[in-house]
Amino acid sequence: MNERPHYLLLDADSGARLGQAAAVPGLSAWECLDRAGLRLRTTCRGSTICGLCRVEVMEGGEALPPVQPDEAMLLGEAQGDWRLACRIHLPPGQERLVLRARGVTRGGVG
Numbered sequence: 315m316n317e318r319p320h321y322l323l324l325d326a327d328s329g330a331r332l333g334q335a336a337a338v339p340g341l342s343a344w345e346c347l348d349r350a351g352l353r354l355r356t357t358c359r360g361s362t363i364c365g366l367c368r369v370e371v372m373e374g375g376e377a378l379p380p381v382q383p384d385e386a387m388l389l390g391e392a393q394g395d396w397r398l399a400c401r402i403h404l405p406p407g408q409e410r411l412v413l414r415a416r417g418v419t420r421g422g423v424g
């Protein structure tokens with residue numbers, strides 16, 4: 315089955331599937347998840363200031379561009395597969411990114 319490009323979000327503690335969001339060209343993972351009502355922790359709403367939108371990339375992260383210094387500073391001790399959702403986009407030609415996060419809440423579809 316061919317699926318539309320998307321983000322799949324899992325709970326970092328339980329591994330439970332929280333939902334998925336269509337990948338929209340030009341929008342970050344944070345924006346796409348937010349549009350789908352999957353609210354990552356944030357105080358800056360996707361402006362790469364707060365550093366709270368951390369996600370662990372479980373699958374599909376090989377084609378992501380490397381972490382830049384400003385993102386690394388906000389990630390702090392979280393390294394390895396952890397990224398800021400507001401700084402990553404589904405790489406072209408890729409079907410999905412599987413992400414894990416803590417503290418996700420659900421809101422109305424934006």
Ligand code: FES
Nearest residue numbers: 360362365367400
């Ligand atoms: S939403 Fe604040 S740094 Fe990503």
